[in-house]
Amino acid sequence: MTEYDVRLDGITKRFDDVVAVNDVSLDIESGKFLTLLGPSGCGKTTLLRCIDGFETPTKGDVYIRGQRVNGIPPFERDTSMVFQSYALFPHMTVGENVAFGLEMQGLPSGETRSTDGGSTSNSSLSTSFKRLLKRTGSEEVDARVAEALELVELPEYQDRKISELSGGQQQRVALARALVTQPTVLLLDEPLGALDLKLRKNMQVELKNLQEELDTTFVYVTHDQEEALTMSDEIAVMNDGHLEQLGSATEIYEEPETEFVADFIGETNLIRGSYEETANGAVIERNGLSFRVPRNPDAEGTVSFAVRPEKIRLGTDARELDNSFEGKVNEEIYKGNLGKFVVELSNGQELTMDMQITDRSEYLSTGETVTVGWSADNAVVLTR
Template sequence: MLRLIAGFEQPTEGEILLDGEQIEHLPPFQRPVNTVFQSYALFPHMTVGQNIAFGLEMQRVPRDEIKKRVAEMLGLVKLVGFEHRKADQMSGGQQQRVALARALANRPKVLLLDEPLSALDLKLRKEMQIELKRLQTETGITFVFVTHDQEEALTMSDRIAVMSAGKVLQVGTPREIYETPEHRFVADFIGETDFINATVEANDAGVARFRLTSGAVIAGTAPVEVPPGTAIVVSTRPERLSFDALPGMRSWKARSKRWSISAPTRPSTWCWTTAAAASGCASRTCPVRPSPMPRATGSRWRCPPPRSGPSRIERAGAGTMIGYFRRSPAARRAALITPGAGLIFVFMVLPLGLMLIYSFLERATYGGVIWTLSFDSYIQFLFDHDLDDSLIFNDAYLQIYGRSFFLAGVTTAICLLIGFPTALYMAQQEKSRRDLLVFLVTIPFWTNLLVRTYAWILLLRREGLVDSALQGIGLTDGPLGLLYTDTANLIGLVYSFLPFMVLPIYSSLEKLDFRLVEAAYDLGANKLTALRRIVIPLSMPGIAAGSILVLVPCLGAYVTPEVLGGGKALMIGNLIQQQFGASQNWPFGAALSFALLAIVMLALMAYSLRYGRAAVTEGR
């Protein structure tokens, strides 16, 4: 019902009227209603003040008026001084008040409350019931409050509508709903009641007599005229029962007896004592677990021999490596860490350390290095030696760096433009469909990168599939010659690295509570504004991770520029391969590799500083 009024669901038939005007055709951001969600739906990346001001900003209220209204709402909900806090820094009751203030700031005609107190403890719920009633009285706004708590409905409401299976069964004041229910479900749902099958014996002036199936006769009020002889169901409220003598009947008093039943408690353990003479063991108390039939020899429990000294297994392990690990927690931790640490050292730390050393050595004439300290490989990034050994600026490598960063940046931008809508679509699907879509995204990884890149040659070459298709539909008159160009490089890089953008963004969006988007709509944001102000900021960790995973590998890409670029337009990856191959300049190749590694480390450090702490706080 609330979702229909708010505009999150569309009715299949009928009308929704507010002040006599139809609103079912209006989108949520154009309806004069606001919602307090069951989960509160506070924007986690905004402060309390920014949350309250969001709806006012959507209405383009002047800044001075926004500040005044925010201060007014904070005073109304008694949260003055909390405007700079984030939602996760506040208690459940305080978050509830912020949600109320945010919804009331827009001054809606109707405020919808979707079980807003269900997540609070009993004491806080009682306090918030009083607070809500106070706010409703002070603001004069109509509250539509959905609850499953009958006591809450009876104490807070001016009018109650009882619904079951999507149908309104009765509408009335709390007294009318409680005392004159029009439906068995209403009588059973509101308050305590018992149902008794009976037949109407007489019905005079609203006071009726009912004969029970046992033959007894009871009297009560009948809300409607029911002719005698009609089979009915009598609803009885415990507090309304009274026992009086009817005319011609003896009065009686109910008697009752109080029965007290006590059961012996069984101890958690039984203690048995055996005699040394009977059992041959020392006299002592032997605790055993209770059982219906305790094992015994005659009337005695045969006591097990006392344990003295280490067991056979402990004696076997004493003084050995097993015994050492058994006694030392630090040794056990070291045993678990050592295999993994050894693999990391041998296959990552050792090669990187060797490359770092090579980058500070002199090149040999025919490959390899001369073990003399030198910084020439780093100087060679931008300078070269003249015939007289003086340094001169060399822009040849600078062009390669520029081309690499340009292609990597454009590839990252294209992957983001394609990957974000794809990830958003995946995150909004049902669980079974999401799993299938993730599987489809990862299918390219099942084939070797070199094979996939060679397949693009068949598509981009002259008279290939792309040229033939474009000429067939009349868009081009001849072959485009896409192969062995920067365009081919760009297409291949986007194809290769697009999944690395989609999956991190999808991982962030999958955790996004899309009720936050509904809250943005409810406060007046259209779809584009909700995307810009809510979805994109909350998915920034995934966007940043995806950008790093695309940008950095693109800088060092080798296969795609070599195969689709034909080696004509070098990138940093091709330059590194060339130094270890044809140029035989190992120190320069090692220095270029470490320059790329430095870029990776800087990107990871920036990501960790910006999003690492938030990820830990939010449990991601």
Template structure:
């Protein structure tokens, strides 16, 4: 089944700005194209402007400047009920006195649609709620209620479905199950889903494309894989997972095209970084490496797949987490780096605190960011 129209109807935001009377600018001249039929996520911390952007698309907030189009249709100043857009909120707002089927058919009946039975049946099957049709919302689990809210939105056949932290009220296990469900439903109906979340795992699990927002602007836009493996700013490097960031000085460049590399002096050791993963023109930068790409071995023993190599580190902390162990490594220059090591059983136990270790990582996994950026940007406080 496909509820999407045949014609190309991308959601386009141009120069979208929201300034409040107190002078606070929540969204700053946002330019964004969300392809029709894609699952798109706006990801960022509280206050970054993602929910305000969603509310402007829904018509619940008026923009200070800029335009909103779906295809060639300008909906910037349309009333919410006249837009081909529906929103699913964290608070599902189901009618407690109506059955699930009656909740789902409420929208079409309100618009005067006569024969809703077949539509309701189709949507309940899609959202796997057929057996719950005669029940009341209070009789359903949180995940089932979330699917009812989704079904109620889908039956209106919007071109764009907006999801505002829809899984926030669910516990962790159910939230992960619903991430898979939402992606399945989106692929089946072929609608444009725009999902607002502060949860990195949620965005990466479901979305085809993620826009990481910070202070009203988009820091970086791309696939989950590209954002994680090749962040362009310290904010993205820290907000999307964790990163080790070490100061370094560029000492040379070699090669051309895909083979081009940049040589960076890192506290006396020259490391190599692919030019495509260098995001600064400065002579200094933050060398970044994800903790799971860091390899360690007790000093003097062979390393698997060695690359950039450092000796003289000491394990300062070891936290066993079942599937992996998190090591904190005190480097010779005084900085602590983090290493995530999968517990495959090959090591035969943990590396004890106080052990001197050699440290390595493959050059193709490193990235270089602008030294003027805050190395702590994007780190969320516990």
């Protein structure tokens, strides 16, 4: 039987007249890496904060390991958060930062919780917090901190100051601080956004390897499609507060269900026209050209189809394909190992395509006439 560490049931979050999250239901399987992906303002961070307890849903329920946690404060949930800004304490050493979560777990219940299970007393928590900052760690805390720093490959950094660390090292400390409490669910809010490109790519691989090693459920927020495709077991694509599509990286990329998903994930060519089924499949007519596509039982009237730039062939490789057309190269972009071309068909439709450059002499120039083509099976008919 499938176990779910997180279940979201009809989550809606309003801020006055703004609906940040709109009726989102989502089950996150135990031990999986799920990414909330979408443009800025789509509601992904708000949804993450509803899971952790920093935001309270206007409507709907949040479950962690089957327990409804609405109204339970963040420090009483079996979750940890890695923030985009890292939120490290500059006056603490690396080891003290990592130990902070364990210190908070060790607070006597009478100092942190009201008798009715409600919010913490601010004055009580403040007093306890100041006392704990001065307290030396126990052997168990020291061992857990050392283990967490070993996981993030910073075993010798326990006594360093935060100001002495690079951005990538600070990110690792924030990750260690979240992991040291051994949460059921680790929540990460664009934690790689401040890193340079090369370090970000390295950390993507390291984060995924760490997640698999720990077998901990990760819920990750990003607007970076490549980041999501690289790391995720499942991707939840969000747009304007609602869930557009949930699926594996392959499903999201190869089988988008909506125009938004097809256009947002990677690059694609979207062509809209009149759909009609034929004896061998279906066609979409646009401005005098017929494009062969797979049948879609939900398609009728005016619909669109998507075909990825890398699915389109050029020259002799294109002539025997289901869709084969003559066109003129309007634009070319040299990218080293790859050439990107914009080709205009006879009806004015422009297509973007990629060509692997194995021989410089085969590179196309603006104004050239070329044959382009693709298989009908490489097109996806979209009805939404």
